[in-house]
Amino acid sequence: MSDPVRAVRPLLSTRAVLGEGPDAGVPAHYGAPLREQRHLLDGTAVVDLGHFELLEVRGADARSWMTTITTQVLTGTPVGSSSSLAVLSPQGRVEHMASAVVLDEDAVLLVLDPGARAGLRHYLEMMRFAARVELTDRDDLRVLGALSPAPEVLPQLGLPAPLAVWSEPWPQVAPGGVAYGPDPEDPVGAVLTIFEAAAIEQLPWQSADLAGMSSWEALRIADHRARSAREVDERSIPHELDLLRTTVHTTKGCYRGQETVAKVLNLGQPPRRLVMLHLDGSQDLPAAPGGEIRLGGSEGKVVGTVTSTALHADLGPIALAVVRRAVPLDAGLSVQVPMGEADGETSSVWIDASQEPIVLPREHGGRPATARL
Incomplete structure (x- = not known):
């Protein structure tokens, strides 16, 4: 069960209508959801994803260790590169999902759905053993969503340099990935820009700068992208949600749940x-x-x-x-x-x-x- 959604202060509270469920911490819209969605599509607005949770994995073994215990390869990837990853159960069920950015040679930043960080952190702590890694909750950071990096979307706002930018060329199949179906029509993708929270919360935000979470979800659904807080349940295996496209590297070394991934991929089909x-x-x-x-x-x-x-x-x-x-x-x-x-x-x-x-x-x-x- 996910932890309660952590409280965040909306960047702009005027006319804000808060969301529900996992998105209760941020505005669903600011009074004009379809107009806001048009602005998001036009590349003139960003979405406040301040309820997303961040976890930093740092240390000499961070990238090799994460490669061993997740479904993704992080060793040898360039600094600044983005990917999606998951942790599976021994039976191949999806237990955790995250977006990952390589911060530097010794650090990976994970972006998770609200309420998901505590469970993943608990698992990582159990699996640390002698690995030279440290885990840090990054509540000092805040995420903005858009179709391009936020400073490019709102050049007039004077946004500071971001700590990291996550982006992947969806629906292109990632290295080691496999698509289980057709590409969506006219995909728009998603970009997560990560800032020091204090640096952006005091900026003079206007309603025209922002689109609500309902706009973000509409574009995600049209792009056929599964979300941990919505699509994953206790029975989910990666094949059912097209996660092998970008989240599961099918040619990497052993990881928990790999046997199920291999069996369904090569011999069967998802239920x-x-x-x-x-x-x-x-x-x-x-x-x-x-x-x-x-x-x-x-x-x-x-x-x-x-x-x-x-x-x-x-x-x-x-x-x-x-x-x-x-x-x-x-x-x-x-x-x-x-x-x-x-x-x-x-x-x-x-x-x-x-x-x-x-x-x-x-x-x-x-x-x-x-x-x-």
Whole structure:
């Protein structure tokens, strides 16, 4: 279970409407979510990701040690380079995910979803043994999200030089990676710019400089990017969420959970698959994470769960969901929208949804022919 979301002061509180769930610590929007999303897409606004947590791993063995105990290769990568990584259980389940930046030859900075740092730190401390590393919570840092480094997006604001910038060429398959499905249409990517918190919190922020977390989530969903705080549950294996594309290096040495990764990659296929849903917006009923997905109407069989939802400026209402592998790619689905509680029972309505494949079953190209370990 994740720790409570740590409290942060929004960069701009005027008209701010705070988010929910893991994003309760920052504004969902500032009164005009779709306009804010346009500014984010136009490269004229940033998103306050001050609730993201940071952990620094420093020491002579930092990069080699992290390569050994995670799914990613950090040894020999250039200073300033970015990657995504995960820690798996012995059974290959996803336990932790992070974005990683190589700060210098002896240090890696990890950016994590809110509430995720304590669990990862506990695991790393257990695995330290004789490794020459030190772990430091970096609550003195703050993250801004955008489609380019924040100083390029807001040159007029006078942002200081960042400590680090995380970026990866999504959806390009990373070295050692394997794609389990098609690339998203018109991907926009994501850039995390990391600053000393005190240096940016006192700047004269204006509402036009900022887009809310709802905008960030809309672009993430449209880009088909799984998020630890939303898409990962106790059953998740990397293949189901297309994490082998950038987060799991399939040709590196041994790591915990590698046997499951190899077996499913080379001999089997994942039991579930990530999809993007295009939701019927005609009823103006917003879906929410946790809603059931049924096959062929409200009386049909439950085949999955909604994990993330958003209103996209161009695509309308969209969602990410995890469904059973056997659900036909062209099947019409129904998504549950809870409407409140009456007489001790929760009432729901159902809206129609169509699929945009992210992870494909093997018969549709979901098992890469060239994969090897």
